[in-house]
Amino acid sequence: MKYNFDKVINRKESHCRKWSNKVLKDKFDLDETAIPMDLADIDFECSPAIKDAILKRASVGDYSYTFVEDEFYEAVINWNKRRFNIDIDKEWIKLTFGTVSTLHYIVQAYTKEGEGVLINTPAYDPFAEAVENNNRQLYCSPLKLMNNRYYLDFDDIEAQMKDSNIKVYIFCSPQNPSGRIWTKDELYKLSELCLKYNVLLVSDEIHRDVVFKGHEFISLWNAHPDIHSNSLVCVSPNKGFNLGGLKTSYVLAKNKKVRETLLEQLKRNSITSPNVFAIPAITAAYNDSEEWLDEMTKYVEGNFEIVYDFFERNIPNAKVMKSDSSFLAWIDVRELFEDEEEANEFFKTAKVTMVVGSYFVKDGEGFIRLNIGCPRATLNEALKRIKDTYKKLYHNKFSVSMNIN
The missing domain is CATH 3.40.640.10 (Type I PLP-dependent aspartate aminotransferase-like (Major domain))
Structure with missing residues (x-):
């Protein structure tokens, strides 16, 4: 690729809402080490032309x-x-x-x-x-x-x-x-x-x-x-x-x-x-910036493939909907969590933010939305936290092997 979407930029320096330490604390009761995957923007540096x-x-x-x-x-x-x-x-x-x-x-x-x-x-x-x-x-x-x-x-x-x-x-x-x-x-x-x-x-x-x-x-x-x-x-x-x-x-x-x-x-x-x-x-x-957009889209599509594979291999009772577009993963967690309170507690423990389905007016209960428009290092760390938290909290609840590398 001509553009480096693996580059991790410090978005806290730009005072963006998604990565703000204050927002993480006030909204999610999390510290600055949390990985925000809630707000629908991307974590890549914008195109050089822009x-x-x-x-x-x-x-x-x-x-x-x-x-x-x-x-x-x-x-x-x-x-x-x-x-x-x-x-x-x-x-x-x-x-x-x-x-x-x-x-x-x-x-x-x-x-x-x-x-x-x-x-x-x-x-x-x-x-x-x-x-x-x-x-x-x-x-x-x-x-x-x-x-x-x-x-x-x-x-x-x-x-x-x-x-x-x-x-x-x-x-x-x-x-x-x-x-x-x-x-x-x-x-x-x-x-x-x-x-x-x-x-x-x-x-x-x-x-x-x-x-x-x-x-x-x-x-x-x-x-x-x-x-x-x-x-x-x-x-x-x-x-x-x-x-x-x-x-x-x-x-x-x-x-x-x-x-x-x-x-x-x-x-x-x-x-x-x-x-x-x-x-x-x-x-x-x-x-x-058309070339930049095409490469970014291809990169995010690769992120989706990682997410599909991760949940299928490690947490199959959470079902990721196949996406045609955008950078937002919509995941059915009705077989994983009893309610949204449990889902919130899980992701708080993992130090990863997300959006619960009830936010989406109605008919979204039992789902979560994760923003995966981010560098692979950020995505892989978030998935590792989710995997570790799943293993810690649900080791005896579900008979699923934990074999992610």
Whole structure:
């Protein structure tokens, strides 16, 4: 590989939330030696092109108000066409201050208090917060779990659209926490339902940049010829290129009426000039960091193979869901732990942080999420701690041989 993803960087120096000693103590009651695998960012140094672009911009010494330059639009248009075969016009693109806050604006713009918003569960908790914090009604359609893989329940989705006052459907593609990539046929069926019941389909596609070999990400707009008339696509380079701290993302809105409604809401929320480093960082990511992303994706895919093998050989009563994308391992631990209290105690003993399934709104109980977007040395140390803790606490409970090297 051209880039060194085995390099361990000291993220405590950057005061990032994930590795903060204070956060580890306050949130997990762990000391500075803990390995955090909870927050969804990666532990690799960003691409050299992004770092150079930010340093160049910083060297100017002027950090005042900015505006969105044409180079940003050109980078977005070219990236979406080259990587995902999506044709986009400049007018359809709106830069915003992060996807989570944007979901709040979308709920505010397209629904009234008391009206319904649909999500699939388990789901990223801020999906629900965007609904409930704005006094809207949250509706959940559980994903069907079959052979340790998630599927959409179209009958349930349609029943809820038909019987409830649902105006917006926030849809995660690829799915967080499982990394499931939806097929073109699934997206087509979903689009048909939203068009039939006049439900605005909001496709959160922020995890689409990290896709593993043998899988193809299909954007919503390439799945149905008419869904662009009643949809928004939320995109961000934050996951693939680790730019979450810049608090930047963008929304694609092709339909003029839908777009103007969003722009009016963003104006009410005073969403104006972007982060001073946002434009150079995104431009460098999309124009000059594609090789870095491809190599990072391959490296993370290798991490998944290590994790699959580790649990299958050493803790087979914990079942890792096969992931199509991203760097988040979703693990079924219902046969391992009695409840989440036991799971929390186990990982606290191991000094490894994770996210319990109940965080994901509902239907995630009995699962945990581990972030494995990290150098192999970090991953192997975390797995060793998990193995040692398992052997210590469950030596007599399960008849499993401990033979990891």
